Amino acid sequence: MPKYLLGSVNKSVVPDLEYQHKFTMMPPNASLLINPLQFTDEGNYIVKVNIQGNGTLSASQKIQVTVDDPVTKPVLQHWPSSGAVEYVGNLTMTCLVEGGTRLVYQWLKNGRPVHTSSTYSFSPSNNSLQITPVTKDDIGNYSCLVKNPVSKMESDTIIPTIYYGPYGLRVNSDKGLKVGEVFTVDLGEAILFDCSADSYPPNTYSWIRRANNTTFVIKHGPRLEVASEKVAQKTTDYMCCAYNNVTGRRDETHFTVIITSVGLEKLAQKGKSLSPLASITGVSLFLIISMCLLFVWKKYQPYKVIKQKLEGRPATEYRKAQPFSGHEDALNDFGIYEFVAFPDASGVHRMPSRSVPASGGVSEQDLHSTIYEVIQHIPAQQQDHLDGCVISGLCSVTKNRTKKKKAYRPPTG
Secondary structure (H helix, E strand, C coil): CCCCCEEEECCEEEECCCCCCCEECCCCCCCCEECCCCHHHCEEEEEEEEEECCCEEEEEEEEEECCCCCCCCCEEEEECCCCEECCCCCEEEEEECCCCCCCEEEEEECCEECCCCCCEEECCCCCEEEECCCCHHHCCCEEEEEEECCEEEECCCECCCEEEEEEEEEEEECCCEEECCEEEEECCCEEEEEEEEEEECCCEEEEEEEECCEEEEEEECCEEEEEHHHCCCCEEEEEEEEECCCCCCEEEEEEEEEEECHHHHHHHHCCCCCCHHHHHHHHHHHHHHHHHHHHHHHHHHHHHHHHHHHHHCCHHHHHHHHHHCCCCCHHHHCCCCCCCECCCCCCCCCCCCCCCCCCCCCCCHHHHCCHHHHHHHCCHHHHHHECCCECCCCCECCCCCCCCCCCCCCCCC
């Protein structure tokens, strides 16, 4: 039944004696203050306003008031606490909250809501999550979000233990050429194999070698080192086995190692010969140094010859030859010049290359004259038989010439 709390006429408040210390109203504001608030204060409140004038106007409003306790931080528990085996065990997680009213539960995995599926199910109040059966995909960060109309709190995350594997067993190597399941290794090299698989807890590994239709374990552990020179056969089959002690599952992979003879040739040449790169580098350096020395010799050797000739030649002879050099600087034309006349078969014998005898009206003094003077003193009947002289430091004479040139005859004076 409704209870009268208080009323007011204009600005005077008339409270009920039972609730005068709990409910307060300050006219003309008709707001109601409840202090202290208790769970028994929850219910429907009715306010009614009457205005008197020529007539009486009345209006009323009903208000529903709910009282809630704020949510305390929830705590997650999971069972079994030791973990569950994939495809075999089940996992149950429960969200516990000490304080709060009208609680609403929501489950999160990696920050996203969890919905009902073939493996996920919830309790009637939604405070428990059950996974049946567990798989590797169920691994993640789980948390519980609890809220009510006045507050919300989220629990700490937990990662349930799920045992799985092995998955994706594979063998890798630091050396050698891998084509499919075949490793090619040079003779004389050592190769390290690594066997790995996705599993929890970690697997135990065994290495098995096949020979003569028999298999035997050669080592335990994730790594195997094979020295190619100690392998009896050029082609050997190996197998890596991975075993999970908790799940009871195992997996294996096969591979073949082929020993090639390329490494043997490298081993025989090692320490006896230089590498191709070193040989090419040495030859290149030798050619470069030889070209540089040849260039320096060609550049400075002619000047040494000229200097020696200038020091040994009389100054009068150099001055006498300078006006007819054809250049302003006679040093550029310095050299040994020889002038040879080629008579025909019935004529005079060929003149010597370094000295000309004083005959035919030519004196020994004229032998040291210029080319023009020499040509002027050559007999006229032999002038048609002169052949051109090639001047290149030392005139060379070609004995058998088919084409003859007439010697140059300078103008008179």
